Amino acid sequence: MSDSSYVHGYSTTESQRLSDQANTLSHLLHHDSVFRPAGLVLEAGCGTGAQTVIVAPQNPQCHFVSIDVAEDSLVKAEESIKKKQIQNVRFQVADVFDLPFNDESFDHIFICFLLEHLQERTGALASLKRVLKKGGTITVIEGDHGSAYYYPRSSAAQATIQCLIDVQAAMGGDSLIGRQLYPLLITAGFGDISVSPRMVYADASRPEMVDGFTRKTFIAMVEGVREQAINSGLITEADWNKGITDLYRSAGADGTFCYTFFKAVGKKL
Amino acid sequence: MSDSSYVHGYSTTESQRLSDQANTLSHLLHHDSVFRPAGLVLEAGCGTGAQTVIVAPQNPQCHFVSIDVAEDSLVKAEESIKKKQIQNVRFQVADVFDLPFNDESFDHIFICFLLEHLQERTGALASLKRVLKKGGTITVIEGDHGSAYYYPRSSAAQATIQCLIDVQAAMGGDSLIGRQLYPLLITAGFGDISVSPRMVYADASRPEMVDGFTRKTFIAMVEGVREQAINSGLITEADWNKGITDLYRSAGADGTFCYTFFKAVGKKL
Numbered sequence: 001m002s003d004s005s006y007v008h009g010y011s012t013t014e015s016q017r018l019s020d021q022a023n024t025l026s027h028l029l030h031h032d033s034v035f036r037p038a039g040l041v042l043e044a045g046c047g048t049g050a051q052t053v054i055v056a057p058q059n060p061q062c063h064f065v066s067i068d069v070a071e072d073s074l075v076k077a078e079e080s081i082k083k084k085q086i087q088n089v090r091f092q093v094a095d096v097f098d099l100p101f102n103d104e105s106f107d108h109i110f111i112c113f114l115l116e117h118l119q120e121r122t123g124a125l126a127s128l129k130r131v132l133k134k135g136g137t138i139t140v141i142e143g144d145h146g147s148a149y150y151y152p153r154s155s156a157a158q159a160t161i162q163c164l165i166d167v168q169a170a171m172g173g174d175s176l177i178g179r180q181l182y183p184l185l186i187t188a189g190f191g192d193i194s195v196s197p198r199m200v201y202a203d204a205s206r207p208e209m210v211d212g213f214t215r216k217t218f219i220a221m222v223e224g225v226r227e228q229a230i231n232s233g234l235i236t237e238a239d240w241n242k243g244i245t246d247l248y249r250s251a252g253a254d255g256t257f258c259y260t261f262f263k264a265v266g267k268k269l
Numbered sequence: 270m271s272d273s274s275y276v277h278g279y280s281t282t283e284s285q286r287l288s289d290q291a292n293t294l295s296h297l298l299h300h301d302s303v304f305r306p307a308g309l310v311l312e313a314g315c316g317t318g319a320q321t322v323i324v325a326p327q328n329p330q331c332h333f334v335s336i337d338v339a340e341d342s343l344v345k346a347e348e349s350i351k352k353k354q355i356q357n358v359r360f361q362v363a364d365v366f367d368l369p370f371n372d373e374s375f376d377h378i379f380i381c382f383l384l385e386h387l388q389e390r391t392g393a394l395a396s397l398k399r400v401l402k403k404g405g406t407i408t409v410i411e412g413d414h415g416s417a418y419y420y421p422r423s424s425a426a427q428a429t430i431q432c433l434i435d436v437q438a439a440m441g442g443d444s445l446i447g448r449q450l451y452p453l454l455i456t457a458g459f460g461d462i463s464v465s466p467r468m469v470y471a472d473a474s475r476p477e478m479v480d481g482f483t484r485k486t487f488i489a490m491v492e493g494v495r496e497q498a499i500n501s502g503l504i505t506e507a508d509w510n511k512g513i514t515d516l517y518r519s520a521g522a523d524g525t526f527c528y529t530f531f532k533a534v535g536k537k538l
């Protein structure tokens with residue numbers, strides 16, 4: 001990940017946002033993140049461990065090596081698993097493009113919200129494939145910011161979402177990535193690929209989704225690029241404020257909000 | 270439906286498209302279109318019976334009254350159910366805004382791909398609510414053309430989809446309706462509302478979805494407004510052709526396509 005950049009910083013607020021997101025979405029994304037028992041799993045780009053603390057405990061017979069380039073994130077990840085008394089994870093500072101592991105070391109690769117931040121997405125997948133055993137599988141989970149739509153519709157709100165997409169793109173990432181998982185895995189040479197969309201839908205009859213996802217995950221993520229978007233001239237402060245106000249209407253009594261994550265599983269043939 | 274217009278004509282090709290669509294989507298949309306046995310069901314806006322032939326046989330203990338304003342459509346619907354030896358449906362020419370039924374006549378209301386064509390959506394729901402028994406339920410299924418996204422992305426392809434949305438809007442309809450079902454049912458006074466999205470995802474590993482949905486349902490539907498879009502000056506012929514070529518790339522070996530239908534169930538309290 002040496003040549004990649006992150007939209008997500010790791011302030012306390014951001015850490016809380018990632019944790020809220022993980023709780024709301026854990027069942028949707030991870031109820032089937034179950035690997036062959038006794039397997040060695042490489043989690044690449046674990047960050048502060050928001051997914052690690054969900055996936056490691058539900059695979060108690062596997063051992064996890066969870067890597068990230070950011071040492072300060074791993075300190076927080078380590079604290080998280082100690083607090084939850086999770087025993088089957090070892091954290092290690094490592095670069096996904098220069099993995100300090102032998103060829104065919106792992107039974108499974110697990111990556112979640114990593115590719116969206118990378119410029120060399122196929123390169124990252126090829127690097128990960130090297131350390132995967134033949135017959136081993138890879139699980140990739142990504143969102144797609146182009147999958148967000150809502151009611152009431154608003155071009156002002158859409159402009160703020162476009163800022164999020166543009167800021168991430170300017171850093172070399174691609175937040176419209178969920179829809180691309182199939183061709184990315186094909187290009188990287190994986191086989192037996194199966195992609196399943198995981199759609200979030202929130203209306204007032206599902207207050208936990210409205211609060212946990214629409215407000216505290218998606219809108220919070222958009223609000224996270226406010227300074228960058230305004231300072232870089234992507235949008236005026238007035239337009240930004242109007243857009244955010246409109247976005248919050250989708251979390252109101254007559255509002256609805258939709259977003260889709262994509263989960264892909266492929267095999268090294 | 271007297272003051273409404275249809276994007277869909279009922280040429281032979283269109284009839285085939287509606288039938289292909291119904292087959293590909295029937296499980297996704299209708300596996301849970303199951304009503305209380307011995308109930309009397311009003312299907313409003315049945316058209317040529319594309320949904321009737323799926324839903325009536327899976328509710329053999331219910332009786333269906335399936336209505337439409339278009340008599341020629343009902344002739345085709347009648348042929349369809351005779352061919353399939355379906356016995357529990359009676360067709361009747363009727364206007365959803367002026368229903369020839371007593372108050373509280375039906376145990377269940379079923380509408381599918383109707384509201385998108387109507388100008389007075391809340392009025393239609395209120396009219397239907399009048400003939401529904403207290404404690405009876407309504408099922409509403411609609412697509413949402415703003416839920417379509419795909420890979421490779423293309424602004425030319427998006428312009429053709431926007432033509433479809435604009436043509437339908439010019440006729441008084443609203444094809445961005447799926448996301449609005451919750452507020453529409455609330456406004457019409459229904460309670461216990463539950464909305465579930467039904468997402469279609471197609472890539473080359475699912476050839477039946479690529480062919481049945483991406484090509485023969487969605488792109489066919491876009492192509493259906495070609496003349497109207499070009500003749501009304503919404504788009505040039507050259508831009509249209511480029512857009513359609515690009516849309517077909519989403520049905521290619523490295524393409525993906527996403528679309529979401531919404532199914533809502535509400536109750537007359």
